[in-house]
Structures are given as C-alpha cells and as structure tokens.
Amino acid sequence: MTDLDQVLKHLRTALILTVAGSALSLTACGKGPGDQTAGQKMDSVIAKTEQAGADAKAKTESAAAKVGAAVDDAAITASVSTKLAKDPDLSATKIDVDTAGGVVSLSGPAPNAAAKARAEEIAKSVNGVASVHNNLEVKSM
Known part of the structure; x- marks a missing residue:
C-alpha cells in the first residue's frame, strides 16, 4: 500500500x-x-x-x-541527476539539481561553457521538464 x-x-x-x-x-x-x-x-x-x-x-x-x-518533481530530479552522472564530461562535476513544478534548476560548478550548455541540454531532454534554469558557474577545475 x-x-x-x-x-x-x-x-x-x-x-x-x-x-x-x-x-x-x-x-x-x-x-x-x-x-x-x-x-x-x-x-x-x-x-x-x-x-x-x-x-x-x-x-x-x-x-x-x-x-x-x-512525486513527478522527485522523479524528474532523479532522472536528470542520473543522466548528468552518466555523461563522461559531467560525471566528475558536482551539479545540484532541484525541480519544482517541472522547472529544473541546475547549480554548482561547470568546468567550461560547453559543459554548462551540455548539462542544460541533458536536463531539457528529460520527460516532464517544462524549462531549465541553468545557474551553473564556469570555473576551472
């Protein structure tokens, strides 16, 4: 039950x-x-x-x-986090993912602008995502 x-x-x-x-x-x-x-x-x-x-x-x-x-927001967060962890360019990066009402917020460091853009693409590819707020900061790692 x-x-x-x-x-x-x-x-x-x-x-x-x-x-x-x-x-x-x-x-x-x-x-x-x-x-x-x-x-x-x-x-x-x-x-x-x-x-x-x-x-x-x-x-x-x-x-x-x-x-x-x-439950939907939690599932979206889990799916985005899993996809980010599987990506070879982002797996070593600590990206925080939060979801509210289908809007995903990404925060934390990104090694470069391409990785930041890639993280946003991955988040947008998840079913149920209405939009993405990409708050990742490009920092040399």
Whole structure:
C-alpha cells in the first residue's frame, strides 16, 4: 500500500465517522414534534451526507494532485541527476539539481561553457521538464 493509498484510506475513515456523527446529531436535534416527518429528516440527513461526501472527494482529489506533482518533481530530479552522472564530461562535476513544478534548476560548478550548455541540454531532454534554469558557474577545475 503506497503512502497515497494510506492517506486516502484515512480520509475515507474520517469521512465515514463525520457523516455518522452528523446523522446522529441531526436526528437528535429535531425542531420539535410535528415540524418534520421522519422521512423528511432522513432526506435532509441524506442530502447533507452526500454533500459531505462530495466535499471530501474534492479535498482528496486535490491532495492526490499535490502528492502526484511532488512525486513527478522527485522523479524528474532523479532522472536528470542520473543522466548528468552518466555523461563522461559531467560525471566528475558536482551539479545540484532541484525541480519544482517541472522547472529544473541546475547549480554548482561547470568546468567550461560547453559543459554548462551540455548539462542544460541533458536536463531539457528529460520527460516532464517544462524549462531549465541553468545557474551553473564556469570555473576551472
């Protein structure tokens, strides 16, 4: 079971407990005898339960999207780092790679301008990269 599955399971459990508590509260807090029939009270509880379910679903989908974006960024960072380490001209260079929203930032030293440009090309070649901020500094090594 992945972390996302566990989060979703906990959210579902919390939703069920909230709905059950709300249903009990609503049935116990009637306005008075004769104001609503049992069927009307049940319809009201059902409508509120459905709305609570829809709200919880929207929050869960939003949380899942955020988790998915973080996983995508981590995968991009790992892929760029691996490709840089495999490149014969860059493997000895310590290049820091960070990714946020598909935007890759490269920082650290580069032995020359060609190596700096090559690092940017490699980063851009990775699937999911929207753009690259090349902050590498050309330094003699």
